[in-house]
Amino acid sequence: MSEERSPTMHKIARLFLAAGAAVFLTACQPTVPASSHSAAKASASSRSSEKEAASASSSQDMSALSPKDALAAVNTQLTQTLLGTLYLLKTPPKSGYWQVNSLTSGDVHILQYTASDTGQDVQKDSSPDWQYQLTWRDYTSSDTAAAAVNAEPVQSGLPTVKLGDNVTATQAGGPTARYLHWADDKWVLTVQDSSTHDEAQPLAVKVVSQLAKTTLPVPTDKGAVTLVVPAADTSGQQVVWNDGERLFTFTGQDALATLKQAAALSKTQGAAAEAGD
DSSP states (O other): OOOOOOHHHHHHHHHHHHHHHHHHHHHHSOOOOHHHHHHHHHHHHHHHHHHHHHHHHHHHHHHHSOHHHHHHHHHHHHHHHSOSEEEEEOSOOSSSEEEEEEEEETTEEEEEEEEESSOOOOBOSOOTTOSEEEEEEEOSSHHHHHHHHOOOOOOSSSOEEEEETTEEEEEEEOSSOEEEEEEETTEEEEEEEOSSSOOHHHHHHHHHHHHTTSOOOOOSSOEEEEEEESOOSTTSEEEEEEETTEEEEEEESSHHHHHHHHHHEEEEEOHHHHHHO
16 A cells, blocks of 8 residues: 555655745846946936036036126026027126026016126026016917007107107107107107106217217117106016017116117027928
8 A cells, every 4th residue: 555645745746845945036037236226326416417517517617607607608598598589688687697487378478687706507496686677478470460569650740859869859748757759760869858857868968979870770660769757666667579480578677788788689589490491
């Protein structure tokens, strides 16, 4: 008769078989040397350090640049990230740098310029202390953008005032506010005096003299300059024009300084326009 194995012997045999299979499978698995894990960690750490170093280097390089070179670097950043036709300041302020803030509010794009002691990369938040601001938005056509300029034509039949350089403005208003209104090619200019000191004409004479030496951006259809004296707030002085379907508005606080900076704006193309060429 054959010997019958007890249930205990069967369990022990199964355990030995399972253990042997586990040892065999483990032996067949490829092994990764500990040095490879260390190398991978070192590589990841190196890449992280390189990114941090590059960021720090960029900031340090910007602060080490001259005001003109720093502004050129900022404009390069802007042309790489913004789309279509742009107008950018390419001359730094008399003392120091331009800090440039670039942001978007709905369908309106905003550039803010603030004088600063150091060169900086483009900032992405709004600046409460900006000196000049350029905004733009796109319309469905050049005609709708031109209509949004809101350039009121010069009316005839009103009293006139000579401003020099063969320029004559019409005069309107009452005791508390006076308006001088004249046209210059595609531009319509308005000087408003909200005081009782009759300051509109002296300012308008200076505007005509300044524009004889500088050139504002060339509108596709229309442009409007509105200057207020005395200045009420940072956006009291406005230069508005359309470049095709895009409407630009440049604002500042001081009338003549705003006009001067608007004339200093340089037309260029953003990344999207360059990519399509």
